[in-house]
Amino acid sequence: MMPPPLWMRLRIIESGRTKLRLWLPFVLIWLVFLLLIIILSPLVLLASLIMWGYGLGKKLLMVGPMFFYVLCALHGLNIQVDSVDSQFSISFQ
Amino acid sequence: MNEERRKILEMLAQGKISVDEAEKLLAAISQPEEESETGKKYDKKDFPKYLRVVVEPGPASRKGEKVNIRVPFSLLRAGIKLASVVPHDVQGKVNEHLKEKGINLDLSNITPDNLEELLKHLNELEVDVDSKEEKVRIFCE
Numbered sequence: 599m600m601p602p603p604l605w606m607r608l609r610i611i612e613s614g615r616t617k618l619r620l621w622l623p624f625v626l627i628w629l630v631f632l633l634l635i636i637i638l639s640p641l642v643l644l645a646s647l648i649m650w651g652y653g654l655g656k657k658l659l660m661v662g663p664m665f666f667y668v669l670c671a672l673h674g675l676n677i678q679v680d681s682v683d684s685q686f687s688i689s690f691q
Numbered sequence: 692m693n694e695e696r697r698k699i700l701e702m703l704a705q706g707k708i709s710v711d712e713a714e715k716l717l718a719a720i721s722q723p724e725e726e727s728e729t730g731k732k733y734d735k736k737d738f739p740k741y742l743r744v745v746v747e748p749g750p751a752s753r754k755g756e757k758v759n760i761r762v763p764f765s766l767l768r769a770g771i772k773l774a775s776v777v778p779h780d781v782q783g784k785v786n787e788h789l790k791e792k793g794i795n796l797d798l799s800n801i802t803p804d805n806l807e808e809l810l811k812h813l814n815e816l817e818v819d820v821d822s823k824e825e826k827v828r829i830f831c832e
Contacts, residue, residue, distance in 0.1 A: 600765050657776045664773045671769035674741065676761040681754050 602628065602666075603673045603690035611685040624690075631669070635662055695720050738807075739814050739831030740764060751823035764810055764831075771806055774798045 603624050610618040642662065646655040678687040696717065703713040746758035774782070782799050789796055818829040 600763070654778060657778065660776045664769075664776055668766070668769040668773055671763060671765040673765070674761065674763040675766060676759070678757075678759040680757040 600670050600673045602670045605691045607687070607689045607691065609685065609687045613683050627669075631666065638662075738764070738810050741832050742767075742813075743828070743830050743832055745828045747826045747828075749821070749823050749825045752825055756825070764813075767810075768803070768806060771798075771801055771803065774801075 606620075606622040606624060608618060608620040608622070609616070642658060646658040649655045649658055672690040674690065676687075676689040678689075679685070699708070699713055699716045699720075702708045703710065708716070740763060742760075742762045742764065744758065744760040744762075746756065748755045748757065777785070779799070786797055786799075813831050816829070816831050818827070820827040
């Protein structure tokens with residue numbers, strides 16, 4: 599599995615002027631994600647136990663790790679669109 | 692002992708290849724392979740890592756738009772895995788909406804093995820579209 603991205607870089611330039619230039623350290627998102635897991639894990643466990651009989655318990659338990667897997671898979675994504683007077687780029691490194 | 696290894700040793704015994712050549716061939720066939728969930732073996736080197744879409748302006752382009760997209764295939768794998776945890780009735784609704792848009796695709800039918808097979812063959816994919824307005828290249832790397 600790929601390591602999760604460390605940085606997200608977002609840049610929007612319109613009519614030659616920089617509208618947004620953002621370097622977001624993904625470490626902050628990991629921390630928020632970890633905090634959410636700690637807070638929500640008892641609720642998710644309870645909900646999965648209730649839903650187990652309906653066949654949804656296992657799927658509910660898998661949602662958190664799956665989102666983390668998607669987050670890791672973003673590593674290397676790069677989208678760049680340039681026109682004469684505007685630019686948009688987003689990349690995960 | 693597998694068939695390939697036996698053939699190499701036979702060729703060495705018959706003097707058709709040298710010891711060095713035999714060593715190289717044996718090393719080549721014993722490279723690590725990735726085993727999938729159902730037991731099929733895939734060589735990691737066969738798989739492309741990224742899907743690239745590059746659009747460049749052609750000679751008659753007015754807007755001069757350039758597009759450069761690099762999508763990691765791991766994102767596609769993650770998407771397929773994420774789709775597997777979506778409840779069946781929701782998957783049905785997604786499939787219905789895709790059908791309405793003209794895409795007749797049942798996402799639940801795509802297994803990780805199907806995907807690996809597809810990705811392996813995508814290695815040779817290359818689409819080039821040249822027009823006066825723009826040049827489009829889609830390829831894997």
